[in-house]
Amino acid sequence: MKIVEISHVSRVYKVGDHEQKALDDVSLELESGKTIVILGPSGAGKSTLLNLLGGLDSPTSGTIKIKGQDISTLNADQLAEYRASGVGFIFQAYNLIPTLTVLENVALVKEIAKDPLSSHDMLREVGLGDHMYKFPVELSGGEQQRVSIARAVTKNPDILLCDEPTGALDTETGIMVLKLLQRMAKEHGKTTIIVTHNQNIAKMADVVVHVKNGKIKEVINNDKPLAVEEVEW
Amino acid sequence: MLFKKLIRTIGRYKAQFISMIIMVGLGVGIFLGFNIEWKTLEVNVAKAFEDTGFADYRIVNERGFSEEDLKKIESIDGVDAASRFLSVNVPRKDDEDIVMLTVSENISVSGFKVLEGTPYDPDDAEGLWISERYAKQNGLSVGDTYTMVYKSLEFSGPIRGLVKSGEYMICLVEKAQLMPDHEKNGFVYVSPAYMKAKVGMTFYPQIHVRSDLPKETMIDRVEAALGKSYMIVDKELVTSYAEAHGEMTEGKTMAALLPVIFLAIAILTMITTMHRISISEKTQIGTLKSLGFKDRRILRHYAAYGLFISICGTVLGVVLGLGIGYFFINPNSVMGDYLDMEHWELHMPLWSIAVVIMINVVLVLATLYSVASMMKGTAAEALKPYAPKAMRRMWIEKKKVWKDLSFATKWNIRDILRHKSRSFMTLFGIISCMLILIASFGINDTLNSYIDDFFENSICYKTKIVLDTEQAGDADVAALIDRYEADWTSSMGVQIGENTYAMEIYGLEHEYFRFVKGHGEHIDLPDDGVLICERIAKKEGLKVGDTFTVSVYGTSEKYDLKVADIAKSISESVMMSDTYAGKLGVNYQITELFTNETEIEESPIISSTQTKQALLDTFKSFTELMNVMIVMLVFISVLLGIVVLYNLGIMSYAERYRELATLKVVGFKDRHISRILIDQNLWMTILGVLVGIPAGIGVLKILLVMLASDYELTLTIKWLTYLIATALTFGVSFIVGVMVSRKNKDIDMVEALKVAE
Numbered sequence: 001m002k003i004v005e006i007s008h009v010s011r012v013y014k015v016g017d018h019e020q021k022a023l024d025d026v027s028l029e030l031e032s033g034k035t036i037v038i039l040g041p042s043g044a045g046k047s048t049l050l051n052l053l054g055g056l057d058s059p060t061s062g063t064i065k066i067k068g069q070d071i072s073t074l075n076a077d078q079l080a081e082y083r084a085s086g087v088g089f090i091f092q093a094y095n096l097i098p099t100l101t102v103l104e105n106v107a108l109v110k111e112i113a114k115d116p117l118s119s120h121d122m123l124r125e126v127g128l129g130d131h132m133y134k135f136p137v138e139l140s141g142g143e144q145q146r147v148s149i150a151r152a153v154t155k156n157p158d159i160l161l162c163d164e165p166t167g168a169l170d171t172e173t174g175i176m177v178l179k180l181l182q183r184m185a186k187e188h189g190k191t192t193i194i195v196t197h198n199q200n201i202a203k204m205a206d207v208v209v210h211v212k213n214g215k216i217k218e219v220i221n222n223d224k225p226l227a228v229e230e231v232e233w
Numbered sequence: 234m235l236f237k238k239l240i241r242t243i244g245r246y247k248a249q250f251i252s253m254i255i256m257v258g259l260g261v262g263i264f265l266g267f268n269i270e271w272k273t274l275e276v277n278v279a280k281a282f283e284d285t286g287f288a289d290y291r292i293v294n295e296r297g298f299s300e301e302d303l304k305k306i307e308s309i310d311g312v313d314a315a316s317r318f319l320s321v322n323v324p325r326k327d328d329e330d331i332v333m334l335t336v337s338e339n340i341s342v343s344g345f346k347v348l349e350g351t352p353y354d355p356d357d358a359e360g361l362w363i364s365e366r367y368a369k370q371n372g373l374s375v376g377d378t379y380t381m382v383y384k385s386l387e388f389s390g391p392i393r394g395l396v397k398s399g400e401y402m403i404c405l406v407e408k409a410q411l412m413p414d415h416e417k418n419g420f421v422y423v424s425p426a427y428m429k430a431k432v433g434m435t436f437y438p439q440i441h442v443r444s445d446l447p448k449e450t451m452i453d454r455v456e457a458a459l460g461k462s463y464m465i466v467d468k469e470l471v472t473s474y475a476e477a478h479g480e481m482t483e484g485k486t487m488a489a490l491l492p493v494i495f496l497a498i499a500i501l502t503m504i505t506t507m508h509r510i511s512i513s514e515k516t517q518i519g520t521l522k523s524l525g526f527k528d529r530r531i532l533r534h535y536a537a538y539g540l541f542i543s544i545c546g547t548v549l550g551v552v553l554g555l556g557i558g559y560f561f562i563n564p565n566s567v568m569g570d571y572l573d574m575e576h577w578e579l580h581m582p583l584w585s586i587a588v589v590i591m592i593n594v595v596l597v598l599a600t601l602y603s604v605a606s607m608m609k610g611t612a613a614e615a616l617k618p619y620a621p622k623a624m625r626r627m628w629i630e631k632k633k634v635w636k637d638l639s640f641a642t643k644w645n646i647r648d649i650l651r652h653k654s655r656s657f658m659t660l661f662g663i664i665s666c667m668l669i670l671i672a673s674f675g676i677n678d679t680l681n682s683y684i685d686d687f688f689e690n691s692i693c694y695k696t697k698i699v700l701d702t703e704q705a706g707d708a709d710v711a712a713l714i715d716r717y718e719a720d721w722t723s724s725m726g727v728q729i730g731e732n733t734y735a736m737e738i739y740g741l742e743h744e745y746f747r748f749v750k751g752h753g754e755h756i757d758l759p760d761d762g763v764l765i766c767e768r769i770a771k772k773e774g775l776k777v778g779d780t781f782t783v784s785v786y787g788t789s790e791k792y793d794l795k796v797a798d799i800a801k802s803i804s805e806s807v808m809m810s811d812t813y814a815g816k817l818g819v820n821y822q823i824t825e826l827f828t829n830e831t832e833i834e835e836s837p838i839i840s841s842t843q844t845k846q847a848l849l850d851t852f853k854s855f856t857e858l859m860n861v862m863i864v865m866l867v868f869i870s871v872l873l874g875i876v877v878l879y880n881l882g883i884m885s886y887a888e889r890y891r892e893l894a895t896l897k898v899v900g901f902k903d904r905h906i907s908r909i910l911i912d913q914n915l916w917m918t919i920l921g922v923l924v925g926i927p928a929g930i931g932v933l934k935i936l937l938v939m940l941a942s943d944y945e946l947t948l949t950i951k952w953l954t955y956l957i958a959t960a961l962t963f964g965v966s967f968i969v970g971v972m973v974s975r976k977n978k979d980i981d982m983v984e985a986l987k988v989a990e
């Protein structure tokens with residue numbers, strides 16, 4: 001089943017009189033349940049693409065269908081609903097709320113998601129069962145990223161969107177986070193889209209999308225995606 | 234280059250800068266305004282007194298002073314000048330106006346200043362010098378003829394000059410009158426020669442004296458000179474002097490209380506805001522440092538922000554201060570109605586300039602302090618973004634209920650506790666707003682209930698008749714009492730120890746006058762004791778059941794009186810029934826009658842009449858003076874509330890920007906997020922209101938003691954006042970909450986989360 005259908009999407013930024021095309025007439029279709037890695041140099045338009053998929057931003061032209069629903073025409077409230085139940089975000093900068101405990105950071109999505117999972121279970125699953133009552137600053141970077149994964153999965157969305165999830169972590173911690181991500185995606189049957197400029201991460205993907213200058217250069221199907229342990233880092 | 238940065242930064246934090254300039258402006262403006270108010274009064278009142286030879290002492294003898302008496306007083310060592318003086322209330326012919334016919338033998342004492350017309354001439358046996366204010370109100374000008382009736386004689390003559398006099402700066406013809414009525418009342422000076430031509434010998438019941446001698450010395454020397462003790466009234470007890478200085482004291486009190494709140498808020502807001510700005514500038518400060526800028530250079534750069542704000546604020550404040558000063562003190566203001574004086578130029582105490590400079594210094598130091606803490610340590614450390622204090626678990630989190638709270642509630646609670654200074658400032662702003670509202674509405678309530686309780690309950694007559702005590706024989710008075718079915722009173726001066734009070738004896742067959750205490754509870758005038766007013770009770774330390782001794786002025790009579798109860802009274806007086814006076818054998822002469830009749834026939838023994846309505850009217854215009862103040866205070870406190878809350882609101886919003894963006898990304902709707910922000914505002918407002926009410930009552934108590942201890946007011950706050958004050962405060966808080974939370978529609982999620990700080 002096609003979960004993502006992007007057709008002729010452009011995102012143009014106006015900087016003064018100058019027009020900056022972050023995405024330029026992009027079309028892409030993605031299958032449900034797969035792991036997709038978006039690769040490309042800095043400034044290629046990766047984050048822009050991901051933000052459009054996540055309903056953080058709207059395209060200048062073109063349509064984006066998620067599970068057949070066109071999200072490019074939604075109003076602010078409808079987009080919020082889509083973000084609340086349809087997608088989970090994981091950022092390089094974790095973006096946890098510093099004044100809420102780990103458990104509260106995860107549990108807060110239960111107030112908005114349509115069909116959330118148990119936040120306690122989820123934290124245990126990501127191995128933070130003992131840290132539930134700590135505040136984000138009391139955790140390491142890797143641990144914080146695990147909280148943010150738990151938060152994203154607790155919403156029980158169809159898609160997980162990850163923008164450089166390991167960007168701020170050292171290699172070893174990065175591997176741990178990726179492992180977790182892969183496991184969670186498998187166990188809960190999520191479509192996972194990871195933005196990165198790390199070639200190695202691409203090896204664990206079912207599909208690799210290369211982006212450059214706001215255009216999709218190529219889409220490679222990987223028949224034999226590797227488990228995280230099998231990748232040589 | 235750094236200058237460009239300065240301009241851009243100011244642009245970036247526009248809202249903060251503007252609200253801080255307004256805060257500083259309000260603080261400085263109110264500080265200057267209130268100080269200008271009393272200083273202007275002080276200078277101009279002193280000038281008016283100086284210009285017209287205002288007397289320091291008045292020696293009183295109901296039987297009159299002779300020329301020899303005057304000579305003896307003049308020759309006292311330490312007396313600069315003395316003058317025999319007469320002032321009587323007389324009606325204008327065929328009119329209800331009452332003017333004070335005045336003669337001062339030596340016009341350099343208790344005289345006047347001619348604004349228009351010819352100078353005073355002691356030998357002019359025809360002309361009148363008339364109150365300029367009264368003349369203007371009645372369309373009289375120099376050369377017109379004016380006629381009064383005195384001792385059944387027509388006192389008439391051409392107006393020689395329009396004048397002002399310190400003696401009549403507050404021109405009240407009646408002791409229960411609170412505000413002058415320049416249309417109905419004025420004063421007319423004539424020369425001794427005029428009096429001589431009309432009535433032969435002038436009767437002078439007072440000698441006015443200009444002297445720097447202290448009161449005790451004066452009393453001793455006068456007694457030595459005249460061989461007898463007379464009542465000596467010093468200027469502090471003369472209405473014009475006492476009330477004008479009362480206004481100054483009020484001004485000083487307000488100047489000491491109100492601006493403190495505003496200045497404190499301005500300085501605290503400055504500190505919190507500059508702290509906030511320097512936090513978000515921290516990496517920039519680090520960058521500048523790592524580029525090689527010296528600390529001092531960077532500090533100077535940031536000091537410029539503080540200086541910019543405080544200078545703009547000060548300019549605004551000076552304009553506002555002059556505005557406030559003028560608003561209160563100008564010839565057309567309520568104060569202008571009250572005080573009849575020539576000069577109204579604004580004056581400012583010199584030290585207030587120093588204070589304003591100091592405020593500027595403090596503001597700049599506050600800025601420097603905030604910035605300095607951001608650039609501590611090495612350039613590398615300074616480069617690191619500001620790390621807020623780590624969250625600690627609070628006692629409340631250990632409670633069971635905590636678990637059941639929504640995340641939004643938890644978030645708000647932690648946010649409040651984490652940003653203590655911001656929360657404190659917010660609370661302080663709301664409390665101040667509430668406090669000022671309660672206190673200012675409370676003044677109004679208290680005054681109104683005073684009118685209701687006292688005037689409505691105590692004055693039951695329609696007309697008061699003031700008798701001419703020189704003309705009225707006992708039989709005449711008795712005839713009048715019969716004719717008008719009147720009640721009556723007699724008033725005489727008495728001393729308790731060193732202090733002078735009035736003793737009033739009442740014959741109240743018809744209960745046209747009644748006594749009240751507290752909130753208008755009625756007390757009967759007892760036959761075995763006296764009522765004393767609250768002020769005498771306080772000053773003399775008397776309680777119900779105590780006995781005290783009074784001595785009647787100018788006689789050797791002494792009486793021991795028992796305090797039966799404590800009542801409210803406009804003047805400081807001891808009140809007794811005619812029965813009790815009879816028992817004690819007090820000698821008295823009836824001075825005033827109270828009647829339900831409104832048509833009072835003219836008579837040589839009646840010096841004037843006054844209706845209850847006229848009395849109420851003067852009180853109403855007195856409350857107008859308060860109302861002006863109240864309107865201004867309400868306006869100011871609402872403005873204060875809006876500015877403080879808005880400034881803190883956008884600060885809080887900026888601080889939580891990333892968190893708000895995260896909530897949005899996670900899927901919270903704008904409405905939901907607004908509600909969370911407004912909730913926090915609401916809690917703070919509820920808390921602020923709860924604290925603000927008792928604080929307001931406290932301030933009101935202080936204000937009543939400081940400003941109106943002459944009026945025996947009972948603190949009264951109506952439910953409506955609580956309601957309106959609370960509604961206004963919530964309104965302010967709600968409006969600001971909506972203004973701030975509407976901004977979250979504009980949160981750019983992509984932008985907010987792009988840079989990993």
Ligand SMILES: Nc1ncnc2c1ncn2[C@@H]1O[C@H](COP(=O)(O)OP(=O)(O)OP(=O)(O)O)[C@@H](O)[C@H]1O
Pocket residue numbers: 013014015020021022040041042043044045046047048049197
């Ligand atoms: N708010 C903006 N205004 C103007 N141009 C923008 C804005 N955001 C992004 N761009 C431009 O759009 C292009 C794509 O940006 P995007 O953030 O998607 O790149 P990216 O592939 O994620 O790069 P990186 O790997 O560095 O994160 C860039 O050239 C960038 O300059």
Ligand SMILES: [Mg+2]
Pocket residue numbers: 046047048163
């Ligand atoms: Mg990116």
